[in-house]
Amino acid sequence: MKQVYIEDQSFEKVNFKNNIFEKGEYENCSFLNCDFSDIDLSDCKFSDCIFTNCNLSLVKLIKTAFREIKFKDCKMLGLSFDNCNQIGLSFNFDNCILNHSSFYKLKITKTIFKNTKLHDTDFTECDLTYSGFYNCDLLGATFDNTIIEKVDFRTSFNYSINPEINRIKKSKFSVSGISGLLNKYEIIIE
Numbered sequence: 651m652k653q654v655y656i657e658d659q660s661f662e663k664v665n666f667k668n669n670i671f672e673k674g675e676y677e678n679c680s681f682l683n684c685d686f687s688d689i690d691l692s693d694c695k696f697s698d699c700i701f702t703n704c705n706l707s708l709v710k711l712i713k714t715a716f717r718e719i720k721f722k723d724c725k726m727l728g729l730s731f732d733n734c735n736q737i738g739l740s741f742n743f744d745n746c747i748l749n750h751s752s753f754y755k756l757k758i759t760k761t762i763f764k765n766t767k768l769h770d771t772d773f774t775e776c777d778l779t780y781s782g783f784y785n786c787d788l789l790g791a792t793f794d795n796t797i798i799e800k801v802d803f804r805t806s807f808n809y810s811i812n813p814e815i816n817r818i819k820k821s822k823f824s825v826s827g828i829s830g831l832l833n834k835y836e837i838i839i840e
Contacts, residue, residue: 653693695735716741732756773798783809803827 654674665685675695684704692712700720707727714734719741726746731739732754742762749769757777763786770790782802788809793816801821803809809830811818823831 715739720744721746726751731758803830 654672655677656672656674656679657677658679659676660680660682661684662682663684664681666689667685667687671686671689671691673691673694675697676699677697678699679696680700680702681704682702684701686709687705687707688709690710691714692710693714695715695717696719697715697717698719700722701724703723704721705725706721706729707725709729710733711730712733715738716731716734717738717740721741722744724743724746726743726748727750729748729751732752734756736756739756739758740761741758743764743766744762745765747767748763748771749767750771751768752772753776754772755775759777759779759781761778761781762784763782764784765786766783767787768783768789768791769787770792771788772792773796774792774794775796777797778801779797780800781798783806784802786806788806791809793809793811795815797817798811798821799817799819801818803811804822804824804827807827807830809827810833811831812833813831818831
């Protein structure tokens with residue numbers, strides 16, 4: 651199947667469930683108020699693109715390339731980013747819902763998560779060095795053998811991180827969030 655190359659285009663209010671999404675390479679494109687839910691983005695390449703107020707829930711991401719991508723105000727439930735093409739993988743999230751998603755074993759250093767819901771999201775064996783979680787809700791997020799060195803968690807909440815099984819050297823936490831590092835011990839902090 652032939653793939654398209656699309657550059658410098660804007661897509662607004664497109665429901666890709668009803669309009670066929672052309673597989674290919676998208677460079678410097680913007681997607682505004684688009685619905686991608688449940689569609690197959692496998693083998694597509696996105697470079698320097700912005701997704702704003704889009705629904706990307708349950709999209710298939712097998713070998714999908716995301717390079718320098720910004721997601722803003724997007725609903726992104728149940729995404730397996732661990733299936734993406736890992737070469738040059740880089741993205742940032744602002745005011746998104748990323749519940750039930752997976753970043754398993756990914757190297758996504760310097761990633762910014764801002765005002766984002768990450769309920770039950772899997773960061774197992776992920777490298778998040780120099781990343782930032784700013785005002786994020788991490789309820790039920792899994793950090794297991796995760797590299798979170800030099801990561802900023804100071805304004806985030808509801809996280810539970812076991813320092814014994816994660817690398818947390820020089821990460822930043824607020825005093826009010828310190829209980830998220832002690833949950834394993836079942837102690838009461840008042």
